[in-house]
Amino acid sequence: MTRYERYADEIADLIGQQTLRPGDRLPSVRQASTQRQISPSTVFQAYYLLEARGLIQARPRSGYYVCAASVASKAAPAEPAPSQPPAGSTKVAISELVFEVLGAMRQRELVPLGSAFPGPELFPLPRLARTLAAGMRRMDPKRIVEDLGPGNADLRRQIALRYAVQGMKVDPNEIVITNGAMEALNLSLQAVTQPGDVVAIESPTFYAALQALERLNLRAVEVATHPRHGVDLGALQAVLARHRVKACWFMPNFQNPLGCLMPEQAKRDLVAMLAAREIPLIEDDVYGELYFGRHQPPPAKAFDRLGAVMHCGSFSKCLAPGYRVGWVAAGRHAQAVERLKLMTSLSAPVPSQEAITGYLQQGGYDRHLRQLRQALAGSQARALRAVEKHFPKGTRVTRPEGGYFLWIELPPSIDAWQLHRLALSHSISLAPGQIFSAGRRFGHCLRLNCGHAADKRVDQAIKTVGQLAGSLLAPPA
Amino acid sequence: MTRYERYADEIADLIGQQTLRPGDRLPSVRQASTQRQISPSTVFQAYYLLEARGLIQARPRSGYYVCAASVASKAAPAEPAPSQPPAGSTKVAISELVFEVLGAMRQRELVPLGSAFPGPELFPLPRLARTLAAGMRRMDPKRIVEDLGPGNADLRRQIALRYAVQGMKVDPNEIVITNGAMEALNLSLQAVTQPGDVVAIESPTFYAALQALERLNLRAVEVATHPRHGVDLGALQAVLARHRVKACWFMPNFQNPLGCLMPEQAKRDLVAMLAAREIPLIEDDVYGELYFGRHQPPPAKAFDRLGAVMHCGSFSKCLAPGYRVGWVAAGRHAQAVERLKLMTSLSAPVPSQEAITGYLQQGGYDRHLRQLRQALAGSQARALRAVEKHFPKGTRVTRPEGGYFLWIELPPSIDAWQLHRLALSHSISLAPGQIFSAGRRFGHCLRLNCGHAADKRVDQAIKTVGQLAGSLLAPPA
Numbered sequence: 001m002t003r004y005e006r007y008a009d010e011i012a013d014l015i016g017q018q019t020l021r022p023g024d025r026l027p028s029v030r031q032a033s034t035q036r037q038i039s040p041s042t043v044f045q046a047y048y049l050l051e052a053r054g055l056i057q058a059r060p061r062s063g064y065y066v067c068a069a070s071v072a073s074k075a076a077p078a079e080p081a082p083s084q085p086p087a088g089s090t091k092v093a094i095s096e097l098v099f100e101v102l103g104a105m106r107q108r109e110l111v112p113l114g115s116a117f118p119g120p121e122l123f124p125l126p127r128l129a130r131t132l133a134a135g136m137r138r139m140d141p142k143r144i145v146e147d148l149g150p151g152n153a154d155l156r157r158q159i160a161l162r163y164a165v166q167g168m169k170v171d172p173n174e175i176v177i178t179n180g181a182m183e184a185l186n187l188s189l190q191a192v193t194q195p196g197d198v199v200a201i202e203s204p205t206f207y208a209a210l211q212a213l214e215r216l217n218l219r220a221v222e223v224a225t226h227p228r229h230g231v232d233l234g235a236l237q238a239v240l241a242r243h244r245v246k247a248c249w250f251m252p253n254f255q256n257p258l259g260c261l262m263p264e265q266a267k268r269d270l271v272a273m274l275a276a277r278e279i280p281l282i283e284d285d286v287y288g289e290l291y292f293g294r295h296q297p298p299p300a301k302a303f304d305r306l307g308a309v310m311h312c313g314s315f316s317k318c319l320a321p322g323y324r325v326g327w328v329a330a331g332r333h334a335q336a337v338e339r340l341k342l343m344t345s346l347s348a349p350v351p352s353q354e355a356i357t358g359y360l361q362q363g364g365y366d367r368h369l370r371q372l373r374q375a376l377a378g379s380q381a382r383a384l385r386a387v388e389k390h391f392p393k394g395t396r397v398t399r400p401e402g403g404y405f406l407w408i409e410l411p412p413s414i415d416a417w418q419l420h421r422l423a424l425s426h427s428i429s430l431a432p433g434q435i436f437s438a439g440r441r442f443g444h445c446l447r448l449n450c451g452h453a454a455d456k457r458v459d460q461a462i463k464t465v466g467q468l469a470g471s472l473l474a475p476p477a
Numbered sequence: 478m479t480r481y482e483r484y485a486d487e488i489a490d491l492i493g494q495q496t497l498r499p500g501d502r503l504p505s506v507r508q509a510s511t512q513r514q515i516s517p518s519t520v521f522q523a524y525y526l527l528e529a530r531g532l533i534q535a536r537p538r539s540g541y542y543v544c545a546a547s548v549a550s551k552a553a554p555a556e557p558a559p560s561q562p563p564a565g566s567t568k569v570a571i572s573e574l575v576f577e578v579l580g581a582m583r584q585r586e587l588v589p590l591g592s593a594f595p596g597p598e599l600f601p602l603p604r605l606a607r608t609l610a611a612g613m614r615r616m617d618p619k620r621i622v623e624d625l626g627p628g629n630a631d632l633r634r635q636i637a638l639r640y641a642v643q644g645m646k647v648d649p650n651e652i653v654i655t656n657g658a659m660e661a662l663n664l665s666l667q668a669v670t671q672p673g674d675v676v677a678i679e680s681p682t683f684y685a686a687l688q689a690l691e692r693l694n695l696r697a698v699e700v701a702t703h704p705r706h707g708v709d710l711g712a713l714q715a716v717l718a719r720h721r722v723k724a725c726w727f728m729p730n731f732q733n734p735l736g737c738l739m740p741e742q743a744k745r746d747l748v749a750m751l752a753a754r755e756i757p758l759i760e761d762d763v764y765g766e767l768y769f770g771r772h773q774p775p776p777a778k779a780f781d782r783l784g785a786v787m788h789c790g791s792f793s794k795c796l797a798p799g800y801r802v803g804w805v806a807a808g809r810h811a812q813a814v815e816r817l818k819l820m821t822s823l824s825a826p827v828p829s830q831e832a833i834t835g836y837l838q839q840g841g842y843d844r845h846l847r848q849l850r851q852a853l854a855g856s857q858a859r860a861l862r863a864v865e866k867h868f869p870k871g872t873r874v875t876r877p878e879g880g881y882f883l884w885i886e887l888p889p890s891i892d893a894w895q896l897h898r899l900a901l902s903h904s905i906s907l908a909p910g911q912i913f914s915a916g917r918r919f920g921h922c923l924r925l926n927c928g929h930a931a932d933k934r935v936d937q938a939i940k941t942v943g944q945l946a947g948s949l950l951a952p953p954a
Contacts, residue, residue, distance in 0.1 A: 099816055106626060108619070120618040132828060133610030141597040142585070144799035149583060179656050179801075183822040195672055195694070211820045217672070322621035322827035324656075339576055343688045345660040349826040350799035351609060 001294070003038060004045035005370075008053075009294055011046065015055055015066055026056060026064040052374045053292065054381015067381075077388055080258075080396040080409040080445075082232060085203035085222035085437070089243055092214040092438045098207045101420065105429040111461035114420075114429035116256075117321050118404050118451030122375055124359075124368050128320055131362065132355035139354060148347040150338050151177025151327070155353050158360040159313070159327055168302050170311075174334040176341055177348045181286045181314035181326035184337075186212050187344070188282045188310040188328050189247065191336040193218055197246040200239055202231055204407075204436035204445070206256040206284065209249050213438075220438045221245065227398050227407065230255055230262035233269055240277060247280050252300045254287035257436055257447035258407045259400025261297055271303040278308070280333065286314045286326075289369055291402040292377040307331030315356055318369060323352040376404050376451050379458075383450035386459055390466030392473055404451025410444045413474035417443065422468050428461045478771070480515060481522035485530075486771055488523065492532055492543055503533060503541040529851045530769065531858015544858075554865055557735075557873045557886040557922070559709060562680035562699035566720055567915050569691040575684045575912045578897065582906040588938035591897075591906035593733075594798050595881050595928030599852055601836075601845050605797055608839065609832035616831060625824040627815050628654025628804070632830050635837040636790070636804055645779050647788075651811040653818055654825040658763045658791035658803035661814075663689050664821070665759045665787040665805050666724065668813040670695055674723035677716055679708055681884075681913035681922070683733040683761065686726050690915075697915045698722065704875045704884065707732055707739035710746055717754060724757050729777045731764035734913055734924035735884045736877025738774055748780040755785070757810065763791045763803075766846055768879040769854040784808030792833055795846060800829040853881050853928050856935075860927035863936055867943030869950050881928025887921045890951035894920065899945050905938045 001009075014020040026032075026047070033040045047064050050056045056064045105114050112119075150156065156172040163170040178184040185208070193199065195217035201209050203222035213220050221243050224235035231250055239245065252262040252270070262270070274281050285299045301311035310333055314326035325348060330337045341347070359365065380399075383406060387397050394411040410416065416432035423430045431449075433442030448465075452458045478486075491497040503509075503524070510517045524541050527533045533541045582591050589596075627633065633649040640647040655661040662685070670676060672694035678686050680699035690697050698720050701712035708727055716722065729739040729747070739747070751758050762776045778788035787810055791803035802825060807814045818824070836842065857876075860883055864874050871888040887893065893909035900907045910922030925942075929935045 095816065095820070099819070102626075102819070106623075108623065115622070117622040120621050123618075123621070125616075125618050125621060126614075129610070129613035129616075132613055133606070136606035136609055137603075139602075139606075141600070141602050144597050144600070144602060144797075145592065145594040146583075146585065149579075179822040179826070182820075186821050190692075208820070215667075215817065215820050320621075322824075324822070324824065324826040339572065340692065342576070342579070343572070343659075343685070343692050344663050345656040345801070345822065347799075347801065349656070349801040349829045351828050351832065352826045355828065 004042045004049065007036070007038065007042060008046040008049040011050055012053070012055055020066050022066050024066045026066070028063055049374055052378035054378055054384070077391070077395050077397045079398060080227045080407060082226040083203040083224050085224060085441075086439065087242065089198045089219040089221040090438050092210050092218070092220050094207065094210045094435060094438060094440070095214050097440070098211060098435045101431065101435055104424055110424070110427050110429045111457055112429050113423075113448050113458070113461055113465065114431040115449045118317065118376065119453055119455075120321065121453045122372055122451070123319065123321065128323075128355050128359055131358035132351060135354035135358040136351055144350055149342060150175070151348050152350070152353040152357055154361070155357040158357060163329070166296060166298060166302065168298070170329045174307070174331055175327050175329050176334060176338045177353060178326045178328060178341060179345060179348055180316050180324045181284065181312045182208060183341075183345065184312040184314070184326045184328035185209070185249070185282060185284055187337045187340045188312060188330060188333065189218075189249065190216060190340055191330070191333050192247045192280045198243045200236065200243075200245045200248040202250055202255060204257055204433065204442050206251065207435040209284075210438055222437060225255070225258060226260060227258050228260050229266065230258075230260040231266075231270065233266060233273065236270070237273065240273070240279070245279055247282055248274060249282040249284065250300070251284040251287075253285050253297050254290060254400055254403035256287070256403070257405055257431070259398050259403050259405050261401050262300075264298060267298065267300040268303045271300050271309065275306055275308055281309045283309055283311045285311055286317050287403040288313070289318045290373055290376055290404065292373060293401055297402075301329065304331065310337070318372065319359070319365065320352070320356055323355060324349065325352045325356050375453060379452055379454065380404065380406070380450050382454065382459065383448065383462055386462040387466065390463045392466070392470040395469070404449060406448045406450055408446040408448055410446065410469055411473060412444050414444050414469055414472045416446050419446070419465070419469055419472060422472070423465055426464055426468065428465060430465065481519045481526065484513070484515065484519060485523040485526040488527060489530070489532055497543050499543050501543045503543070505540055526851055529855035531855055531862070554868070554872050554874045556875060557704045557884060559703040560680040560701050562701060562914070562918075563916065564719065566675045566696040566698040569687050569695070569697050569915045571684065571687045571912060571915060571917070572691050574917070575688060578908065578912055581901055587901070587904050587906045588934055589906050590900075590925050590935070590938055590942065591908040592926045595794065595853065596930055596932075597798065598930045599849055599928070600796065600798065605800075605832050605836055608835035609828060612831035612835040613828055621827055626819060627652070628825050629827075629830040629834055631838070632834040635834060640806070643773060643775060643779065645775070647806045651784070651808055652804050652806050653811060653815045654830060655803045655805060655818060656822060656825055657793050657801045658761065658789045659685060660818075660822065661789040661791070661803045661805035662686070662726070662759060662761055664814045664817045665789060665807060665810065666695075666726065667693060667817055668807070668810050669724045669757045675720045677713065677720075677722045677725040679727055679732060681734055681910065681919050683728065684912045686761075687915055699914060702732070702735060703737060704735050705737050706743065707737040708743075708747065710743060710750065713747070714750065717750070717756070722756055724759055725751060726759040726761065727777070728761040728764075730762050730774050731767060731877055731880035733764070733880070734882055734908070736875050736880050736882050738878050739777075741775060744775065744777040745780045748777050748786065752783055752785055758786045760786055760788045762788055763794050764880040765790070766795045767850055767853055767881065769850060770878055778806065781808065787814070795849065796836070796842065797829070797833055800832060801826065802829045802833050852930060856929055856931065857881065857883070857927050859931065859936065860925065860939055863939040864943065867940045869943070869947040872946070881926060883925045883927055885923040885925055887923065887946055888950060889921050891921050891946055891949045893923050896923070896942070896946055896949060899949070900942055903941055903945065905942060907942065
């Protein structure tokens with residue numbers, strides 16, 4: 001961690017414990033520099049970072065002040081309650097609904113509040129294009145027909161290295177490069193299930209998990225999930241006692257759509273609980289790098305001793321959307337996944353792998369990730385303020401510690417599907433709650449993508465959605 | 478067609494009808510130029526082309542002569558007999574065997590006679606790398622998160638245009654871009670079947686078709702296939718009468734592994750026969766562009782009036798191996814395939830699509846294809862001569878009119894699996910016959926990849942395989 005990040009974290013802690021309160025003025029740059037014996041530019045960078053995170057704001061010719069929204073005020077929207085899914089398992093038939101939403105989103109002019117990707121302006125696309133060009137220029141032609149199977153060996157080593165930095169020992173040979181995390185997750189699921197099997201998922205859950213279950217004729221059992229701490233292990237225990245669960249598909253880090261983060265001890269307990277029953281965990285960790293805190297949260301895979309966790313990652317949300325490079329570190333299921341990969345799509349694209357390998361080898365990925373995290377933390381703070389200001393009374397909203405989604409629970413009388421249709425007519429896309437469960441529950445919830453660089457159009461769109469939601473409120477009884 | 482190609486075809490016809498016979502001397506370049514009133518360079522090019530096709534050869538200071546192997550001599554190996562598969566349908570469990578062969582092939586130093594790809598030296602990789610670089614440099618960043626779903630719109634238009642040149646009307650909207658033809662075929666199969674269904678395949682058939690059936694828990698029924706004319710329609714009729722076939726997966730053009738080409742009328746009849754029973758045809762046409770004759774053979778899709786043919790193509794065998802760009806023109810199943818694609822791997826890689834779109838827009842693809850076809854025709858002729866010379870008596874071999882595979886039927890006492898193991902110990906890969914049917918039949922057959930630029934190592938490897946085969950012959954009774 002750099003000096004300015006450490007200093008910013010210190011101040012953030014003071015704000016968190018309310019030693020510094022909304023409206024308090026921070027020391028001037030000169031004061032802080034003298035007191036702390038750090039350079040003025042370090043202070044500037046720290047303040048800039050805190051501003052990006054939405055904790056402080058500059059007032060012209062006056063200095064930096066702690067923001068009103070920096071701590072949950074009484075007026076701030078409350079957090080949604082933990083979910084209470086039905087106890088039974090169910091067939092899944094949600095795809096039609098999901099496709100309707102995704103299809104509607106595919107118009108270019110929409111403000112993409114329903115999108116699953118951060119804004120493209122946040123990615124180092126020109127530099128990637130250069131490493132891509134350089135890589136393909138100097139590539140040995142033989143590799144174009146040989147790099148099949150599990151994927152580019154250098155890329156698999158680079159990924160293994162990134163695990164090592166987190167203190168995890170992952171053999172490059174258990175890593176299979178895939179066409180994005182979506183394929184990694186699907187192949188993992190197919191590797192450990194047969195049609196008719198029961199799979200445990202979060203509630204609410206990412207719609208692609210539902211679609212994967214539907215495609216493979218699997219049954220879903222939904223597990224109560226806390227909007228801040230993730231899967232409720234007590235509820236999971238009850239589910240495992242009642243159902244013959246063949247696999248779990250969870251997102252312990254910054255879950256889609258809730259943004260919840262399982263505490264480290266809960267991840268440990270989860271892995272142990274599943275290990276005792278020999279149930280594989282398919283871990284979707286595509287947002288793990290997008291943490292706002294001081295340290296990268298470990299995946300559940302970090303606590304896996306048996307090779308039973310299939311850890312799925314991707315460069316699509318952190319570095320190179322559209323390149324379609326993901327992977328799974330599949331533990332003892334690696335060979336099964338590799339074979340399924342060969343059978344379904346042969347191999348991942350050579351040019352994309354080449355570009356990302358080159359980029360990782362050059363260094364600078366961590367610097368990019370730092371910038372990306374700051375941008376996302378800042379845009380989340382902006383979006384939270386806008387929701388607080390413009391959404392109807394009674395709205396609840398998550399405050400994720402990473403990623404770029406807010407989960408918004410509207411007053412119960414508002415139908416999110418109706419709001420989604422209405423927003424479309426205002427050229428705004430939304431992801432209505434109905435597509436995040438097998439039973440079309442969460443009908444008054446929304447997933448809102450706040451991963452965009454500061455953009456008045458986005459601010460205005462959030463305001464518009466809030467106003468539209470207000471217009472859908474039932475009249476007082 | 479250019480003037481020199483027309484002239485070359487004239488001479489090829491004379492050789493075909495034996496007006497010109499092996500050993501005959503062709504007119505000198507000067508004579509031909511004067512007689513036909515064409516330039517000497519045109520004559521040279523025509524002769525060069527015929528030499529590449531293996532029909533004539535230059536003798537130093539003497540002129541050009543018709544080759545001994547240009548027509549089937551009495552000494553030349555006979556063609557294999559049509560296959561006679563069992564009548565019943567069967568579950569498929571062949572993957573283990575296929576992976577064993579594919580795994581063994583993955584050592585770099587092998588002479589790749591078992592490979593599924595032509596030699597990388599035959600592709601315009603530097604130019605592709607340049608269009609890739611240029612495309613990514615000037616791409617609107619928004620497209621990196623927007624080009625999801627069915628794929629790059631310009632690429633789909635370019636593919637539709639290539640159909641149009643063949644006289645086929647294919648709407649860009651029925652085209653789904655996939656991660657290679659492998660994914661196109663797999664998604665097509667999944668779109669029209671349920672676990673337990675019966676699917677008709679050729680005998681022998683491409684092992685990936687068997688693996689796809691195995692992965693989706695489908696049953697196979699194999700249809701007798703002629704080594705020159707492809708699927709036997711009489712046999713297919715009998716199969717359709719006996720089984721409730723839910724789909725056919727065939728390769729009417731230069732089938733893998735036989736190289737057979739269904740006559741145009743047979744394609745028409747096939748499409749009509751399936752239409753009458755409302756059975757979809759999954760048409761694998763990845764070699765259709767690699768014809769040695771005068772005209773590109775139409776796919777079965779050309780005779781489809783109902784949108785029941787799912788035509789799968791790819792750039793991996795003709796232009797850009799490793800880029801992983803294929804497609805399916807899926808007719809009335811297009812939406813189902815597009816949705817499956819979204820669910821399994823979201824979308825095809827943007828950089829690869831960009832490179833190929835740019836390449837097609839610039840023009841020059843047809844010129845490249847002409848060169849590739851000439852190279853493959855020439856290398857096939859060389860390989861056939863080597864087989865004739867070095868393989869044991871009683872060996873039969875196909876003479877495909879396109880593609881880059883020979884199917885070799887060895888004397889029945891030779892076990893192709895043993896030969897494959899033996900060849901590996903001589904650093905040569907082979908594709909043994911056992912992996913080309915559900916029942917591990919064709920145990921004395923081989924698929925031999927002859928798609929390599931002139932290379933003494935390849936010539937020597939074919940000779941070695943022939944000698945090894947000879948060493949495995951049973952002693953005379």
